[in-house]
Amino acid sequence: MKTIAKRYFPKAIQVTDRFHVQKLALEALQNIRIKHRWEAIDLENEEIKQARTFKKGYQPRIFTNGDTRKQLPARSRYLLYKAPSKWTGNQYQRSKILFNEYPDIKIAHNLTQELRTLFNTASSIKLAHWYNQVEKSGFKAFNTIANTIHINYKSILNYFINKSTNASAESFNAKIKAFRTQFRGVKNIEFFLFRLTTIFA
Numbered sequence: 001m002k003t004i005a006k007r008y009f010p011k012a013i014q015v016t017d018r019f020h021v022q023k024l025a026l027e028a029l030q031n032i033r034i035k036h037r038w039e040a041i042d043l044e045n046e047e048i049k050q051a052r053t054f055k056k057g058y059q060p061r062i063f064t065n066g067d068t069r070k071q072l073p074a075r076s077r078y079l080l081y082k083a084p085s086k087w088t089g090n091q092y093q094r095s096k097i098l099f100n101e102y103p104d105i106k107i108a109h110n111l112t113q114e115l116r117t118l119f120n121t122a123s124s125i126k127l128a129h130w131y132n133q134v135e136k137s138g139f140k141a142f143n144t145i146a147n148t149i150h151i152n153y154k155s156i157l158n159y160f161i162n163k164s165t166n167a168s169a170e171s172f173n174a175k176i177k178a179f180r181t182q183f184r185g186v187k188n189i190e191f192f193l194f195r196l197t198t199i200f201a
Contacts (some may be wrong), residue, residue: 016155017166018119023146026111028141029080035141037073044070065093072098073105080109083116093106107137124160175200 005014031130044060045113051058060068067075074149080093099106111134118126131149134142159165176196186192 001192011162013158014155015158015161015164015166016152018156018159019165020098021145021148021156022112022119024145025115025142026081028139028145029105029108029112031075031078032105032139033073033080034104036102036105037070040070040073054072063097065090065095065097067097069101072101072164078103080105080112083113103154104139108139108142111137111142119159174201 002014005012038126047060048058060070062068063072072094074093076185079087082091084092084095099109111130114130114133118130127149131146134146179196179199180192
């Protein structure tokens with residue numbers, strides 16, 4: 001796509017959409033949460049196994065908000081997508097326990113929130129500082145976004161020129177998909193494109 005755009009629109013400035021960059025950061029954060037969830041499941045299974053070996057009843061550790069160690073990372077999924085200012089009372093209480101038990105999740109959450117704030121308010125200079133923070137964190141889950149920024153650094157910086165996004169293109173793409181769905185697929189591609197240009201051009 002980049003090659004096509006460069007060839008047919010040589011004077012256009014290519015911009016990597018900010019929301020795709022933010023999505024990568026959120027996915028990296030969720031990967032860290034999922035890793036801890038599996039560790040908690042394995043730990044609980046091992047504790048249940050030991051309790052059965054010694055013929056004792058198993059009682060999982062329960063935090064002050066009522067979550068067990070296995071439930072805590074599972075129920076924290078949605079709060080990690082939000083900014084702290086948008087948390088409910090229960091989510092705020094859960095986040096305090098989560099960040100206390102898993103400090104790396106707190107660091108990763110702060111990184112994702114800093115990236116969002118950077119795109120909303122900051123300049124391109126702070127993107128380099130954020131990238132350095134990601135490298136220092138040592139999170140393997142953030143390797144993908146670090147590589148993406150490294151490879152597409154120029155097009156990501158181009159966002160700060162006019163703060164352009166591809167929201168209009170995504171909206172038009174959704175319209176095309178909805179239009180295609182109405183006819184349960186397309187057999188004649190040329191006629192389909194003709195109808196698209198007639199309706200939307």
